[in-house]
Amino acid sequence: MKIEKIVSVFYEGLEQGKLLGRRCKECGAIEFPPRYACNTCGYHETEWVELKGKGMLQSLITVSTLNADPWNDDLGHYCYGIVELEDGVSFNATITNIKKKQARILRNQLPLPVHAKFEQRDGYKTLFFELDDEVMEQFK
Ligand SMILES: [Zn+2]
Structure with missing residues (x-):
């Protein structure tokens, strides 16, 4: 997924009153504001998760x-x-x-x-x- 896409999904989420982050598929760490890869373990795959706010x-x-x-x-x-x-x-x-x-x-x-x-x-x-x-x- 391209970074532009991540940014646009994030802002679409805000429009709907949702706070979206990315959860690492490897270690479970959450990136917010959302980033492409995991900053905690360096794994390249993260998925959308709605944060509690x-x-x-x-x-x-x-x-x-x-x-x-x-x-x-x-x-x-x-x-x-x-x-x-x-x-x-x-x-x-x-x-x-x-x-x-x-x-x-x-x-x-x-x-x-x-x-x-x-x-x-x-x-x-x-x-x-x-x-x-x-x-x-x-x-x-
Ligand atoms: Zn990770």
Whole structure:
């Protein structure tokens, strides 16, 4: 399977609200974002697997002028962080709806539960993460 095909299936999945990764047929490791081969054992065959979209936020980085992403200007308050999914993969994600002041408090509570959130942006869906409701309760 060509890498272009993998990328397009991944984005089609997002459109349907599905988080797709690739599972290694040899060792079972999951690649996310999906890649052609397994990074864990180097085996060349991986297969599609739908990920749960739930996990734990492991780190939290507030946005400054240095790392702000112009694509995210209309997002409101957001941070960056490393999300570890229940499926066992970790990656950098954008976490929405966190104010700077909240981030300082939340950082002392890590790891915290997060869930995937698919937002319609410029005609296609983009993946973000959001802290679970019970975590945000403390700010209400
Ligand atoms: Zn493998």
